[in-house]
Amino acid sequence: LPVLEQVMRMMNLVAQEKGVEMTYDAAEGCTVLAAKDEIHQVIYNLVDNAVKYSAAGGAVQVSLRWRSEQVVLEVADNGAGIPEEDLPRIFQRFYRVDKARSRAAGGTGLGLSIVQDTMEKRGGTVEAANRPGGGAVFTVRWPYAKEGERL
Numbered sequence: 105l106p107v108l109e110q111v112m113r114m115m116n117l118v119a120q121e122k123g124v125e126m127t128y129d130a131a132e133g134c135t136v137l138a139a140k141d142e143i144h145q146v147i148y149n150l151v152d153n154a155v156k157y158s159a160a161g162g163a164v165q166v167s168l169r170w171r172s173e174q175v176v177l178e179v180a181d182n183g184a185g186i187p188e189e190d191l192p193r194i195f196q197r198f199y200r201v202d203k204a205r206s207r208a209a210g211g212t213g214l215g216l217s218i219v220q221d222t223m224e225k226r227g228g229t230v231e232a233a234n235r236p237g238g239g240a241v242f243t244v245r246w247p248y249a250k251e252g253e254r255l
Contacts, residue, residue, distance in 0.1 A: 106130065106254045107140060108168055108177075111147045115155060123160035126151075130168040134175045135252035138226045143255055146222055146230075147177065149215040150242045154181040157240075168255055175246040175255060182239035186232060194232055195220040219244070 112128050119126045136143065147166075154164040158181045169176045186194060190201045198213040216230075223230045228246040235241050246255075 106134075107143045108147055108166070108255050111144060111151055112166065114148070115151050118152075119155050119164065122155060122158070123162075124155050124158045125163045126155070126166070127163070128166040128168070130255070131170050134168050134170055134255045135249055136175050136226070136228075136246040136255060137249040137252045138222070138246065140253050142222050142226065143253055146219050146244060147179075147255075149219050150177075150179040150244070153215060154179050154183075154240075154242075157181065158183045170248060173248050175248050177244040177246075177255065178241055179244075180235060180239060180241040182235070182237070185234040185238055186240050188234070191232060191234075195230070 108128065108130050112126065116126060151164065151166060158164060163182050165178075165180045167178045169178075186201060190199075193199050194201065195216045197217040199217075200213050219230050223244060223246070226246060228244065230242060230244045232240060232242050
């Protein structure tokens with residue numbers, strides 16, 4: 105199974121329990137040079153955050169595309185979004201946007217820094233932005249590799 109499909113199946117129960125709708129759309133042939141567990145960790149951290157910070161009735165959309173020598177993963181939600189002043193710092197280790205809510209939701213505050221470290225190690229990037237209609241979107245770009253691990 106492609107890694108994205110594994111993560112989506114794994115997270116589906118958590119999303120259902122929270123009343124969050126999860127959808128994904130993946131193009132064929134999205135392969136990158138990275139270990140399967142690294143890819144899993146990147147996708148899992150982003151999808152887990154999107155579900156965690158979505159309210160009941162929320163939606164998380166994940167898309168995987170191949171764009172000009174890059175494999176692009178987008179994880180979008182329609183939650184509260186990220187305060188503008190926090191956006192530059194969310195990839196720092198242990199940084200939390202909402203200290204009380206993060207503790208209540210669990211986690212270490214390391215997820216996004218792990219994602220960024222992994223992407224830098226593999227020659228890729230990760231960025232976060234707020235969506236115009238509300239919510240956040242995380243965009244991960246990997247260099248495409250013909251003979252690589254399938255996302």
